[in-house]
Amino acid sequence: MSEDPDFLALPDLASRTLGGGVPYANDELFAERENLIKTGPAVFSTEDFGHKGKIYDGWETRRRREPGHDHAVVRLGAPGVVRGVVIDTAWFRGNYPPYASVEATSVEGYPSPAELQAAPWQTIVERSPLQGDTANPFAVTAGQRFTHVRLSIYPDGGVARFRVHGEVVPDPRLLPATIDLAAAENGGRVVDCSDMFYSSPVNLITPGRAATMGEGWENARRRDDGNDFVTFALAAPGVIAVAELDTSHFVGNAPGWAALRGIDAANSSLDDQDAWFELLPRTRLQPDTPHRFRLTGDRAVTHVRMDVFPDGGLARVRLHGSPAPGQRDELGLRWFNALPETHAREVVAATSDGARADELVASRPTTDPADLPESLRGAFGT
Numbered sequence: 001m002s003e004d005p006d007f008l009a010l011p012d013l014a015s016r017t018l019g020g021g022v023p024y025a026n027d028e029l030f031a032e033r034e035n036l037i038k039t040g041p042a043v044f045s046t047e048d049f050g051h052k053g054k055i056y057d058g059w060e061t062r063r064r065r066e067p068g069h070d071h072a073v074v075r076l077g078a079p080g081v082v083r084g085v086v087i088d089t090a091w092f093r094g095n096y097p098p099y100a101s102v103e104a105t106s107v108e109g110y111p112s113p114a115e116l117q118a119a120p121w122q123t124i125v126e127r128s129p130l131q132g133d134t135a136n137p138f139a140v141t142a143g144q145r146f147t148h149v150r151l152s153i154y155p156d157g158g159v160a161r162f163r164v165h166g167e168v169v170p171d172p173r174l175l176p177a178t179i180d181l182a183a184a185e186n187g188g189r190v191v192d193c194s195d196m197f198y199s200s201p202v203n204l205i206t207p208g209r210a211a212t213m214g215e216g217w218e219n220a221r222r223r224d225d226g227n228d229f230v231t232f233a234l235a236a237p238g239v240i241a242v243a244e245l246d247t248s249h250f251v252g253n254a255p256g257w258a259a260l261r262g263i264d265a266a267n268s269s270l271d272d273q274d275a276w277f278e279l280l281p282r283t284r285l286q287p288d289t290p291h292r293f294r295l296t297g298d299r300a301v302t303h304v305r306m307d308v309f310p311d312g313g314l315a316r317v318r319l320h321g322s323p324a325p326g327q328r329d330e331l332g333l334r335w336f337n338a339l340p341e342t343h344a345r346e347v348v349a350a351t352s353d354g355a356r357a358d359e360l361v362a363s364r365p366t367t368d369p370a371d372l373p374e375s376l377r378g379a380f381g382t
Helices: 033-037 113-118 201-205 327-338 341-349 354-362 374-379
Strands: 021-025 070-088 099-105 122-129 135-139 145-154 161-168 189-193 228-246 257-263 277-284 290-294 301-309 316-323
Touching: 021 033, 021 113, 033 070, 033 161, 070 099, 070 122, 122 145, 189 201, 201 228, 201 316, 228 257, 228 277, 228 327, 277 301, 316 327, 327 374, 341 354
Parallel strands: none
Antiparallel strands: 021 070, 070 135, 070 145, 070 161, 099 122, 099 145, 189 228, 228 290, 228 301, 228 316, 257 277, 257 301
């Protein structure tokens, strides 16, 4: 078990809010598999019983009477490099699995459960002991991009939540010309925040619209002369054309104003305040309103800082723009180099003969986009 789970600050790639799912479990007699990726913590009631026994907010299998073990397959809502997992056995005290392991795979398209069963899986967390009623963290060092993970429990039992923290690595073949460069599902992330007393700033860049105020970012009330802020690292350096600042559901606690600044961190330090430049001047916001602002600048940025004045909450932030020249190639190289060998060979084989595909895969990491087949580079949009 990891003693220093720094990966907890990274997004949960399996989260339902990113589009994650649980397409298969070999058994879910007592509690259904979909509970594994619910966004909130597990809840428990001493009075909830059904015809199969105690109802748990998690995934629970029957007691095994034969050799073997149970497992559930999770589809990552945002494929990426897994840096750590949390196997949370909250409320499972006499019925948690004593051991677990985690396997991962990377596949093309949208495979069926049967096709996933036949996919090449590799272990990213060795069989390890678990504690009951505990969030059990495990660091992962595989360093490859995966699309699915499999939680295996030995021999049976219940797990409340399964978190898969990591770095999003989008498939550049599927990115449109103009994208939300801040979106978590595209690889954007939060790197700094002044305050997250009520809720996390990561909510700002999750998919879809917030259903409640609790699904946005809200800070504490300020009692000084300062202001609150969030800094986003973009999925790729690019020029922002349209910014959306959505205060939906924030009626009496929206910011009065907001401003956006950008920086090119490839040439300047984030700590150099003089290197930041204005994208959107301090602008009045309305409560419970999705705001859209067209930005007129033409300078590429790697990071955007949103300042809110003096404090308050927002539901979502969208930063629509185009990756800077050459950046789609960079995204393509990162994606291709992070693919497990089997998946990389499948991708290249579709555009090259078998010998060429083997040569390309064996020579990774590829550093020059020109080494990739032209048709594959074309799929990146370059």
